[in-house]
Amino acid sequence: xxxxxxxxxxxxxxxxxxxxxxxxxxxxxxxxxxxxxxxxxxxxxxxxxxxxxxxxxxxxxxxxxxxxxxxxxxxxxxxxxxxxxxxxxxxxxxxxxxxxxxxxxxxxxxxxxxxxxxxxxxxxxxxxxxxxxxxxxxxxxxxxxxxxxxxxxxxxxxxxxxxxxxxxxxxxxxxxxxxxxxxxxxxxxxxxxxxxxxxxxxxxxxxxxxxxxxxxxxxxxxxxxxxxxxxxxxxxxxxxxxxxxxxxxxxxxxxxxxxxxxxxxxxxxxxxxxxxxxxxxxxxxxxxxxxxxxxxxxxxxxxxxxxxxxxxxxxxxxxxxxxxxxxxxxxxxxxxxxxxxxxxxxxxxxxxxxxxxxxxxxxxxxxxxxxxxxxxxxxxxxxxxxxxxxxxxxxxxxxxxxxxxxxxxxxxxxxxxxxxxxxxxxxxxxxxxxxxxxxx
Numbered sequence: 001x002x003x004x005x006x007x008x009x010x011x012x013x014x015x016x017x018x019x020x021x022x023x024x025x026x027x028x029x030x031x032x033x034x035x036x037x038x039x040x041x042x043x044x045x046x047x048x049x050x051x052x053x054x055x056x057x058x059x060x061x062x063x064x065x066x067x068x069x070x071x072x073x074x075x076x077x078x079x080x081x082x083x084x085x086x087x088x089x090x091x092x093x094x095x096x097x098x099x100x101x102x103x104x105x106x107x108x109x110x111x112x113x114x115x116x117x118x119x120x121x122x123x124x125x126x127x128x129x130x131x132x133x134x135x136x137x138x139x140x141x142x143x144x145x146x147x148x149x150x151x152x153x154x155x156x157x158x159x160x161x162x163x164x165x166x167x168x169x170x171x172x173x174x175x176x177x178x179x180x181x182x183x184x185x186x187x188x189x190x191x192x193x194x195x196x197x198x199x200x201x202x203x204x205x206x207x208x209x210x211x212x213x214x215x216x217x218x219x220x221x222x223x224x225x226x227x228x229x230x231x232x233x234x235x236x237x238x239x240x241x242x243x244x245x246x247x248x249x250x251x252x253x254x255x256x257x258x259x260x261x262x263x264x265x266x267x268x269x270x271x272x273x274x275x276x277x278x279x280x281x282x283x284x285x286x287x288x289x290x291x292x293x294x295x296x297x298x299x300x301x302x303x304x305x306x307x308x309x310x311x312x313x314x315x316x317x318x319x320x321x322x323x324x325x326x327x328x329x330x331x332x333x334x335x336x337x338x339x340x341x342x343x344x345x346x347x348x349x350x351x352x353x354x355x356x357x358x359x360x361x362x363x364x365x366x367x368x369x370x371x372x373x374x375x376x377x378x379x380x381x382x383x384x385x386x387x388x389x390x391x392x393x394x395x396x397x398x399x400x401x402x403x404x405x406x407x408x409x410x411x412x413x414x415x416x417x418x419x420x421x422x423x424x425x426x427x428x429x430x431x432x433x434x435x436x437x438x439x440x
Contacts, residue, residue, distance in 0.1 A: 008076045011329055018324040020280060021079050025327060033325055034333025037081055040319045041334075042206050045083030046351055047362055049308050051159070052084075052092045053107055056351040057243035059084055061342020062307030066298030067335035070312075073294025074287045076328045079276060079320060081335075082298055085311035086370060087264040087417075088114065090155045094415045095254040107306070111248030113258025114303035120262045122296025129289030136266060142381035144424050145267045146374035147394045151401025151420035152264065153371025158404075160367045164360030177219065177226045178357035185212035185361025205362055212358045220355070229353050237349040243342060246306030258309075260418045263425075265311055269295055272312040280326050389431045397424035 009022035019025060025033070041063075049059035066082040074080075088110075095113060096106040128136070140148075166178025189208030193201060200207060220226035273291055277284040291312075298310045320326050341347050378385075385391050397420045399405075404416035 011327065019327045021077055021282075021326050021328045023327055024329050025325065030327065030329055031333050033323065033327075033330045035337060036323075037319055037330060037334040038337045039203060039206065041081050041083050041313050045313070047205065047209075047359070047366065048084035048086050048089060050351065050354065050359055051089055051163075051363060052110070052308065053096065054084075054308055055244055055246075055306060055348065057342050057345065057348035058245060058306045059308050059342075060338050060347075061243055062298075062302040062305065063310070064335040064338030064342060066295075066302055066307075066310045067331055067338070069298040069301065070291070070294040071328060071331060071335070073290050073297065075290070078273060078284055078287050078291055079326045079328045079331060080272065080291075080312045081331055082295065082310045083313050084308035085261070085265060085268075086156075086366065087152060087261045087268070087311070088117075088258065088309045089159070090152065090417045091258040091261055091415060093159060095251075095257045108246055108249040109251050109254040110258065111246060111303045111306060112250035113254045114309045115248055115250075115300050116255045116259040117262045117265070117309055118296045118299030118301075118303060120259055120296070121265055121299055122293050124262065124266055125289045125292030125294075125296055127289075128292055133270065133285065133288050136270060140263065140267055140425065141428075142377050143383045143390045143393060144428055145271075146377035146381075146383065147397035147424045148264060148267070148421050149377065150371050150374035150394075151397045151424070152417055153367050153369075153374075154398060154402040155404055155416040155420070156363070156367040156370070157402075160360060160363035162360075163356055164364055166357055166360075175226070178360065181212055181216050181219075181355065181357035182361035182364065184215055185209060185358050186364055188212055189362070189365045205366070208365075209354070209358055209362050212361060213354060216355045216358060227355075229355060231353060234346060234349040234353060237345040239346050240343055241345045243345070243348065244306070248303055248306075257415060257418060260421055261309065263421050265295065265299075265309070266292065269312055276320070276326070279321055389428065392431065393424055393428040396427055397421075 011022055011024035013026070014020075014023045015025065024030060045060065045063050046056055049056055063081075063083045067080075070078075070080060070082050091113065092110040095110050124136075162174075164179065164182035165174035167174040185208060188211040189204045192207050193204035195201075196204070196207070216226070217229055221228040269291060270288065273284050273288055295310055295312070302308060302310055377383075383390060385394070400423050401416045401420040405419045406415055407419050
Protein backbone atom coordinates (compact mmCIF):
# COMPACT_ATOMS: atom_id res chain seq x y z
CA UNK A 1 0.00 0.00 0.00
CA UNK A 2 1.15 3.51 -0.71
CA UNK A 3 1.73 5.98 2.08
CA UNK A 4 -1.18 8.39 2.24
CA UNK A 5 -0.27 10.02 5.52
CA UNK A 6 1.20 13.24 4.09
CA UNK A 7 -0.41 16.03 2.09
CA UNK A 8 0.75 14.35 -1.13
CA UNK A 9 0.76 10.56 -1.49
CA UNK A 10 3.92 8.57 -2.02
CA UNK A 11 3.16 7.13 -5.41
CA UNK A 12 3.91 3.39 -5.42
CA UNK A 13 5.26 1.92 -8.68
CA UNK A 14 2.86 -0.48 -10.38
CA UNK A 15 3.24 -1.85 -13.89
CA UNK A 16 0.00 -3.71 -14.61
CA UNK A 17 -3.70 -3.82 -13.84
CA UNK A 18 -5.70 -0.81 -12.65
CA UNK A 19 -3.45 2.06 -11.59
CA UNK A 20 -4.95 4.05 -8.71
CA UNK A 21 -4.47 7.81 -8.11
CA UNK A 22 -1.69 7.19 -5.55
CA UNK A 23 0.15 4.75 -7.80
CA UNK A 24 2.43 5.39 -10.76
CA UNK A 25 3.67 3.80 -13.94
CA UNK A 26 7.28 3.90 -15.22
CA UNK A 27 8.30 7.35 -16.44
CA UNK A 28 8.05 6.49 -20.15
CA UNK A 29 4.51 5.15 -19.87
CA UNK A 30 3.49 8.10 -17.73
CA UNK A 31 4.75 10.51 -20.40
CA UNK A 32 2.86 8.72 -23.19
CA UNK A 33 -0.36 8.68 -21.20
CA UNK A 34 0.05 12.37 -20.38
CA UNK A 35 0.31 13.16 -24.10
CA UNK A 36 -2.79 11.03 -24.67
CA UNK A 37 -4.76 13.17 -22.23
CA UNK A 38 -3.59 16.34 -23.98
CA UNK A 39 -4.92 14.98 -27.26
CA UNK A 40 -8.19 13.89 -25.64
CA UNK A 41 -8.95 17.32 -24.21
CA UNK A 42 -7.52 19.22 -27.14
CA UNK A 43 -10.66 19.54 -29.23
CA UNK A 44 -12.83 20.90 -26.46
CA UNK A 45 -10.33 23.03 -24.59
CA UNK A 46 -9.26 24.74 -27.84
CA UNK A 47 -12.77 25.00 -29.29
CA UNK A 48 -14.34 26.83 -26.36
CA UNK A 49 -11.76 29.67 -26.32
CA UNK A 50 -12.02 30.05 -30.10
CA UNK A 51 -15.80 30.39 -29.97
CA UNK A 52 -15.55 33.04 -27.25
CA UNK A 53 -12.78 34.99 -29.03
CA UNK A 54 -9.97 34.24 -26.55
CA UNK A 55 -6.33 33.91 -27.49
CA UNK A 56 -5.72 30.14 -27.91
CA UNK A 57 -2.16 30.37 -26.58
CA UNK A 58 -3.27 32.05 -23.36
CA UNK A 59 -6.15 29.60 -22.95
CA UNK A 60 -4.14 26.41 -23.32
CA UNK A 61 -1.28 27.85 -21.23
CA UNK A 62 -3.65 28.44 -18.34
CA UNK A 63 -5.38 25.12 -18.79
CA UNK A 64 -1.99 23.59 -17.96
CA UNK A 65 -1.33 26.00 -15.08
CA UNK A 66 -4.87 25.45 -13.77
CA UNK A 67 -4.37 21.69 -13.80
CA UNK A 68 -1.26 22.14 -11.63
CA UNK A 69 -3.21 24.43 -9.27
CA UNK A 70 -5.94 21.80 -8.96
CA UNK A 71 -3.33 19.09 -8.38
CA UNK A 72 -1.85 21.06 -5.48
CA UNK A 73 -5.28 21.94 -4.04
CA UNK A 74 -6.39 18.30 -3.80
CA UNK A 75 -2.98 17.06 -2.70
CA UNK A 76 -2.48 15.01 -5.87
CA UNK A 77 -5.33 12.67 -4.87
CA UNK A 78 -8.00 13.44 -7.50
CA UNK A 79 -7.08 12.75 -11.14
CA UNK A 80 -8.41 15.56 -13.30
CA UNK A 81 -7.51 17.92 -16.14
CA UNK A 82 -8.83 21.49 -16.14
CA UNK A 83 -9.81 23.25 -19.34
CA UNK A 84 -12.07 25.97 -20.68
CA UNK A 85 -15.68 25.58 -19.55
CA UNK A 86 -18.41 25.74 -22.21
CA UNK A 87 -20.78 27.14 -19.59
CA UNK A 88 -19.09 30.54 -20.01
CA UNK A 89 -19.70 30.78 -23.78
CA UNK A 90 -23.17 32.31 -23.77
CA UNK A 91 -22.62 34.93 -21.05
CA UNK A 92 -19.19 35.88 -22.43
CA UNK A 93 -20.52 36.43 -25.95
CA UNK A 94 -23.38 38.52 -24.59
CA UNK A 95 -21.10 40.53 -22.31
CA UNK A 96 -18.58 41.29 -25.07
CA UNK A 97 -21.03 41.57 -27.97
CA UNK A 98 -18.76 39.33 -30.04
CA UNK A 99 -19.74 36.87 -32.75
CA UNK A 100 -18.91 33.20 -32.23
CA UNK A 101 -15.41 32.40 -33.44
CA UNK A 102 -14.40 36.05 -33.90
CA UNK A 103 -11.69 37.81 -31.92
CA UNK A 104 -13.31 40.01 -29.30
CA UNK A 105 -11.99 43.54 -28.67
CA UNK A 106 -13.90 43.64 -25.36
CA UNK A 107 -12.59 40.41 -23.91
CA UNK A 108 -11.32 42.36 -20.88
CA UNK A 109 -14.96 42.86 -19.80
CA UNK A 110 -15.47 39.11 -19.76
CA UNK A 111 -12.33 38.58 -17.69
CA UNK A 112 -13.73 40.63 -14.81
CA UNK A 113 -16.84 38.43 -14.76
CA UNK A 114 -14.73 35.27 -14.95
CA UNK A 115 -12.66 36.38 -11.96
CA UNK A 116 -15.85 37.12 -10.01
CA UNK A 117 -17.14 33.63 -10.83
CA UNK A 118 -13.84 32.19 -9.62
CA UNK A 119 -14.13 34.05 -6.32
CA UNK A 120 -17.66 32.72 -5.76
CA UNK A 121 -16.47 29.25 -6.73
CA UNK A 122 -13.66 29.31 -4.17
CA UNK A 123 -16.00 30.65 -1.46
CA UNK A 124 -18.41 27.79 -2.12
CA UNK A 125 -15.45 25.44 -1.73
CA UNK A 126 -14.67 26.96 1.68
CA UNK A 127 -18.30 26.49 2.75
CA UNK A 128 -18.24 22.87 1.56
CA UNK A 129 -15.08 22.22 3.59
CA UNK A 130 -16.80 23.61 6.69
CA UNK A 131 -20.36 22.21 6.43
CA UNK A 132 -20.16 19.49 3.75
CA UNK A 133 -21.74 19.25 0.29
CA UNK A 134 -25.24 17.94 1.05
CA UNK A 135 -26.67 21.45 0.82
CA UNK A 136 -25.57 21.67 -2.82
CA UNK A 137 -27.53 18.54 -3.69
CA UNK A 138 -30.58 19.94 -1.86
CA UNK A 139 -30.27 23.31 -3.60
CA UNK A 140 -29.74 21.73 -7.02
CA UNK A 141 -31.25 18.24 -7.24
CA UNK A 142 -30.90 16.32 -10.53
CA UNK A 143 -34.10 17.75 -11.98
CA UNK A 144 -32.65 21.27 -11.68
CA UNK A 145 -29.15 20.38 -12.81
CA UNK A 146 -30.54 18.75 -15.94
CA UNK A 147 -32.85 21.67 -16.69
CA UNK A 148 -30.04 24.21 -16.39
CA UNK A 149 -27.68 22.15 -18.56
CA UNK A 150 -30.37 21.78 -21.24
CA UNK A 151 -31.05 25.52 -21.15
CA UNK A 152 -27.36 26.27 -21.74
CA UNK A 153 -27.35 24.10 -24.85
CA UNK A 154 -30.51 25.76 -26.17
CA UNK A 155 -29.22 29.28 -25.54
CA UNK A 156 -26.08 28.48 -27.51
CA UNK A 157 -27.92 26.86 -30.45
CA UNK A 158 -28.42 30.08 -32.50
CA UNK A 159 -24.74 30.91 -32.05
CA UNK A 160 -23.74 27.55 -33.50
CA UNK A 161 -26.15 27.83 -36.43
CA UNK A 162 -24.94 31.33 -37.31
CA UNK A 163 -21.33 30.14 -37.36
CA UNK A 164 -22.21 26.99 -39.32
CA UNK A 165 -24.10 29.05 -41.91
CA UNK A 166 -21.25 31.52 -42.45
CA UNK A 167 -23.39 34.51 -41.53
CA UNK A 168 -21.77 37.79 -40.58
CA UNK A 169 -22.03 41.57 -40.92
CA UNK A 170 -21.07 41.42 -44.59
CA UNK A 171 -22.98 38.25 -45.36
CA UNK A 172 -26.25 38.11 -43.37
CA UNK A 173 -27.62 35.16 -45.40
CA UNK A 174 -24.49 33.03 -45.14
CA UNK A 175 -23.35 30.72 -47.93
CA UNK A 176 -23.86 27.14 -49.04
CA UNK A 177 -20.20 26.09 -48.80
CA UNK A 178 -20.18 26.96 -45.11
CA UNK A 179 -23.35 24.96 -44.53
CA UNK A 180 -22.06 21.88 -46.34
CA UNK A 181 -18.71 22.04 -44.53
CA UNK A 182 -20.59 22.29 -41.24
CA UNK A 183 -22.68 19.24 -42.21
CA UNK A 184 -19.51 17.35 -43.11
CA UNK A 185 -18.04 18.32 -39.72
CA UNK A 186 -21.08 17.05 -37.85
CA UNK A 187 -21.16 13.83 -39.89
CA UNK A 188 -17.43 13.19 -39.39
CA UNK A 189 -17.65 13.72 -35.64
CA UNK A 190 -20.64 11.40 -35.37
CA UNK A 191 -19.07 8.68 -37.52
CA UNK A 192 -15.83 8.70 -35.52
CA UNK A 193 -17.69 8.64 -32.20
CA UNK A 194 -19.72 5.60 -33.28
CA UNK A 195 -17.52 3.61 -35.65
CA UNK A 196 -13.86 4.46 -34.95
CA UNK A 197 -11.77 1.72 -33.31
CA UNK A 198 -10.22 1.83 -29.87
CA UNK A 199 -8.99 5.11 -28.44
CA UNK A 200 -9.72 7.08 -31.61
CA UNK A 201 -13.39 6.82 -30.69
CA UNK A 202 -12.59 9.15 -27.79
CA UNK A 203 -11.30 11.87 -30.13
CA UNK A 204 -14.32 12.69 -32.32
CA UNK A 205 -14.02 16.48 -32.06
CA UNK A 206 -10.32 16.54 -32.87
CA UNK A 207 -10.44 14.03 -35.72
CA UNK A 208 -13.81 15.14 -37.13
CA UNK A 209 -12.63 18.74 -37.15
CA UNK A 210 -9.40 17.72 -38.91
CA UNK A 211 -11.34 15.91 -41.68
CA UNK A 212 -13.58 18.94 -42.27
CA UNK A 213 -10.55 21.27 -42.19
CA UNK A 214 -8.84 19.26 -44.94
CA UNK A 215 -12.03 19.22 -47.01
CA UNK A 216 -12.31 23.00 -46.73
CA UNK A 217 -8.69 23.39 -47.80
CA UNK A 218 -9.32 21.32 -50.92
CA UNK A 219 -12.51 23.19 -51.85
CA UNK A 220 -11.43 26.73 -50.94
CA UNK A 221 -7.67 26.79 -51.48
CA UNK A 222 -7.64 24.13 -54.23
CA UNK A 223 -10.77 24.90 -56.27
CA UNK A 224 -11.45 28.49 -55.24
CA UNK A 225 -14.98 27.75 -54.00
CA UNK A 226 -14.60 29.81 -50.84
CA UNK A 227 -12.36 32.15 -48.90
CA UNK A 228 -8.95 30.44 -48.86
CA UNK A 229 -7.15 29.67 -45.61
CA UNK A 230 -4.23 32.06 -45.19
CA UNK A 231 -1.13 30.44 -43.67
CA UNK A 232 1.01 33.59 -43.82
CA UNK A 233 0.48 34.19 -40.10
CA UNK A 234 1.61 30.65 -39.28
CA UNK A 235 4.78 31.04 -41.34
CA UNK A 236 5.60 34.39 -39.72
CA UNK A 237 4.92 33.29 -36.13
CA UNK A 238 7.82 32.30 -33.89
CA UNK A 239 8.09 28.80 -32.51
CA UNK A 240 8.41 30.07 -28.95
CA UNK A 241 7.42 33.34 -27.32
CA UNK A 242 5.20 34.96 -24.72
CA UNK A 243 1.45 34.96 -25.43
CA UNK A 244 -0.50 38.21 -25.47
CA UNK A 245 -1.92 38.65 -21.96
CA UNK A 246 -4.99 40.83 -21.33
CA UNK A 247 -5.73 42.93 -18.25
CA UNK A 248 -9.26 42.40 -16.89
CA UNK A 249 -11.84 45.18 -16.60
CA UNK A 250 -14.43 44.91 -13.84
CA UNK A 251 -17.89 45.89 -15.06
CA UNK A 252 -20.98 45.32 -12.91
CA UNK A 253 -23.24 44.33 -15.87
CA UNK A 254 -20.63 41.86 -17.19
CA UNK A 255 -20.14 40.39 -13.71
CA UNK A 256 -23.92 40.00 -13.32
CA UNK A 257 -24.03 38.11 -16.62
CA UNK A 258 -21.07 35.81 -16.07
CA UNK A 259 -20.81 35.16 -12.32
CA UNK A 260 -24.01 33.00 -12.10
CA UNK A 261 -22.20 30.42 -14.27
CA UNK A 262 -20.63 29.21 -11.01
CA UNK A 263 -23.84 27.29 -10.32
CA UNK A 264 -23.15 25.11 -13.36
CA UNK A 265 -19.46 24.73 -12.52
CA UNK A 266 -20.28 23.47 -9.03
CA UNK A 267 -22.80 20.93 -10.33
CA UNK A 268 -20.41 19.86 -13.08
CA UNK A 269 -17.43 19.38 -10.78
CA UNK A 270 -19.53 17.57 -8.20
CA UNK A 271 -20.70 15.12 -10.86
CA UNK A 272 -17.19 14.59 -12.20
CA UNK A 273 -15.67 13.83 -8.79
CA UNK A 274 -18.53 11.47 -7.97
CA UNK A 275 -17.88 9.70 -11.28
CA UNK A 276 -14.14 9.39 -10.64
CA UNK A 277 -14.89 8.06 -7.16
CA UNK A 278 -17.15 5.41 -8.68
CA UNK A 279 -14.51 4.42 -11.24
CA UNK A 280 -11.74 4.11 -8.65
CA UNK A 281 -13.89 2.61 -5.91
CA UNK A 282 -12.77 5.35 -3.52
CA UNK A 283 -14.74 7.93 -1.61
CA UNK A 284 -13.48 11.28 -2.88
CA UNK A 285 -16.14 13.36 -1.08
CA UNK A 286 -13.58 14.62 1.49
CA UNK A 287 -11.79 16.39 -1.37
CA UNK A 288 -14.86 18.15 -2.83
CA UNK A 289 -14.28 21.41 -0.97
CA UNK A 290 -10.61 21.47 -1.93
CA UNK A 291 -11.54 20.64 -5.54
CA UNK A 292 -13.95 23.60 -5.67
CA UNK A 293 -11.32 25.89 -4.14
CA UNK A 294 -8.74 24.65 -6.64
CA UNK A 295 -11.09 25.26 -9.58
CA UNK A 296 -11.98 28.69 -8.19
CA UNK A 297 -8.36 29.77 -7.74
CA UNK A 298 -7.52 28.42 -11.19
CA UNK A 299 -10.39 30.41 -12.72
CA UNK A 300 -9.29 33.59 -10.90
CA UNK A 301 -5.68 33.15 -11.99
CA UNK A 302 -6.66 32.38 -15.59
CA UNK A 303 -9.02 35.35 -15.84
CA UNK A 304 -6.40 37.70 -14.40
CA UNK A 305 -4.15 37.16 -17.43
CA UNK A 306 -6.66 36.74 -20.26
CA UNK A 307 -7.64 33.07 -19.96
CA UNK A 308 -11.03 31.41 -19.77
CA UNK A 309 -13.01 30.06 -16.83
CA UNK A 310 -11.88 26.56 -15.87
CA UNK A 311 -13.60 23.25 -15.20
CA UNK A 312 -12.81 19.54 -15.08
CA UNK A 313 -13.08 17.61 -18.35
CA UNK A 314 -15.31 14.64 -19.07
CA UNK A 315 -13.12 13.68 -22.06
CA UNK A 316 -10.27 12.89 -19.71
CA UNK A 317 -12.54 10.78 -17.53
CA UNK A 318 -13.40 8.81 -20.65
CA UNK A 319 -9.71 8.12 -21.25
CA UNK A 320 -9.30 7.00 -17.64
CA UNK A 321 -12.32 4.70 -17.92
CA UNK A 322 -10.81 2.99 -20.99
CA UNK A 323 -7.21 2.73 -19.81
CA UNK A 324 -8.04 2.11 -16.11
CA UNK A 325 -5.10 4.35 -15.29
CA UNK A 326 -5.98 6.98 -12.69
CA UNK A 327 -2.51 8.03 -11.56
CA UNK A 328 -2.51 11.75 -10.84
CA UNK A 329 1.11 12.02 -12.00
CA UNK A 330 -0.12 11.52 -15.59
CA UNK A 331 -1.86 14.90 -15.35
CA UNK A 332 1.36 16.61 -14.35
CA UNK A 333 2.77 15.56 -17.74
CA UNK A 334 -0.40 16.71 -19.54
CA UNK A 335 -0.23 20.08 -17.79
CA UNK A 336 3.43 20.60 -18.73
CA UNK A 337 2.72 19.79 -22.39
CA UNK A 338 -0.15 22.29 -22.43
CA UNK A 339 2.11 24.97 -20.91
CA UNK A 340 4.75 24.37 -23.60
CA UNK A 341 2.10 24.72 -26.34
CA UNK A 342 0.92 27.94 -24.72
CA UNK A 343 4.36 29.45 -25.24
CA UNK A 344 4.32 28.65 -28.97
CA UNK A 345 2.91 31.51 -31.11
CA UNK A 346 3.11 29.22 -34.15
CA UNK A 347 0.70 26.83 -32.46
CA UNK A 348 -1.72 29.69 -31.75
CA UNK A 349 -1.48 30.97 -35.31
CA UNK A 350 -2.24 27.50 -36.66
CA UNK A 351 -5.31 27.19 -34.42
CA UNK A 352 -6.60 30.52 -35.67
CA UNK A 353 -6.61 29.27 -39.27
CA UNK A 354 -9.48 26.88 -38.52
CA UNK A 355 -12.30 27.95 -40.88
CA UNK A 356 -15.49 29.38 -39.40
CA UNK A 357 -17.76 26.64 -40.82
CA UNK A 358 -15.64 23.96 -39.14
CA UNK A 359 -15.93 25.78 -35.82
CA UNK A 360 -19.65 26.12 -36.51
CA UNK A 361 -20.08 22.41 -37.19
CA UNK A 362 -18.14 21.50 -34.06
CA UNK A 363 -20.28 23.97 -32.10
CA UNK A 364 -23.47 22.29 -33.33
CA UNK A 365 -22.20 18.96 -31.98
CA UNK A 366 -20.85 20.28 -28.68
CA UNK A 367 -23.83 22.50 -27.88
CA UNK A 368 -26.17 19.68 -28.83
CA UNK A 369 -24.33 17.31 -26.52
CA UNK A 370 -24.58 19.86 -23.71
CA UNK A 371 -28.37 19.98 -24.12
CA UNK A 372 -28.63 16.20 -24.49
CA UNK A 373 -26.65 15.66 -21.30
CA UNK A 374 -29.75 16.77 -19.46
CA UNK A 375 -31.55 13.62 -20.59
CA UNK A 376 -28.80 11.44 -19.19
CA UNK A 377 -28.93 13.28 -15.85
CA UNK A 378 -32.69 12.78 -15.61
CA UNK A 379 -32.60 9.13 -16.63
CA UNK A 380 -29.68 8.17 -14.36
CA UNK A 381 -31.33 9.86 -11.38
CA UNK A 382 -34.84 8.55 -12.20
CA UNK A 383 -36.41 12.01 -12.21
CA UNK A 384 -40.20 11.67 -12.01
CA UNK A 385 -41.83 13.84 -14.69
CA UNK A 386 -45.31 12.81 -13.58
CA UNK A 387 -44.65 15.12 -10.65
CA UNK A 388 -45.98 18.61 -11.66
CA UNK A 389 -43.28 20.39 -9.69
CA UNK A 390 -40.55 18.76 -11.79
CA UNK A 391 -42.40 19.16 -15.09
CA UNK A 392 -43.22 22.84 -14.63
CA UNK A 393 -39.72 23.69 -13.45
CA UNK A 394 -38.06 22.01 -16.43
CA UNK A 395 -40.55 23.51 -18.89
CA UNK A 396 -39.93 27.03 -17.62
CA UNK A 397 -36.15 26.63 -17.74
CA UNK A 398 -36.19 25.24 -21.29
CA UNK A 399 -38.36 28.03 -22.70
CA UNK A 400 -36.42 30.78 -20.91
CA UNK A 401 -33.20 29.32 -22.28
CA UNK A 402 -34.41 28.57 -25.82
CA UNK A 403 -35.93 32.03 -26.15
CA UNK A 404 -32.87 33.66 -24.55
CA UNK A 405 -35.18 35.54 -22.19
CA UNK A 406 -33.40 38.64 -20.91
CA UNK A 407 -34.31 40.35 -17.66
CA UNK A 408 -33.12 43.67 -16.30
CA UNK A 409 -32.70 43.60 -12.53
CA UNK A 410 -31.47 46.74 -10.76
CA UNK A 411 -29.68 47.89 -13.88
CA UNK A 412 -28.14 44.49 -14.58
CA UNK A 413 -29.19 42.31 -17.51
CA UNK A 414 -29.49 38.55 -17.13
CA UNK A 415 -29.39 36.59 -20.40
CA UNK A 416 -31.18 33.32 -21.09
CA UNK A 417 -28.70 31.21 -19.12
CA UNK A 418 -28.97 33.46 -16.07
CA UNK A 419 -32.77 33.68 -16.13
CA UNK A 420 -33.13 29.94 -16.79
CA UNK A 421 -30.73 29.09 -13.93
CA UNK A 422 -32.16 31.47 -11.34
CA UNK A 423 -35.73 30.91 -12.55
CA UNK A 424 -35.46 27.11 -12.33
CA UNK A 425 -33.97 27.19 -8.82
CA UNK A 426 -36.53 29.75 -7.62
CA UNK A 427 -39.59 28.02 -9.13
CA UNK A 428 -38.55 24.56 -7.91
CA UNK A 429 -38.12 25.61 -4.31
CA UNK A 430 -41.14 27.95 -4.28
CA UNK A 431 -43.31 25.13 -5.60
CA UNK A 432 -41.98 22.93 -2.81
CA UNK A 433 -42.98 25.25 0.04
CA UNK A 434 -45.48 23.83 2.47
CA UNK A 435 -45.60 20.36 0.94
CA UNK A 436 -43.54 17.16 1.20
CA UNK A 437 -40.97 16.58 -1.51
CA UNK A 438 -42.11 14.26 -4.27
CA UNK A 439 -40.04 12.90 -7.13
CA UNK A 440 -36.45 13.93 -7.47
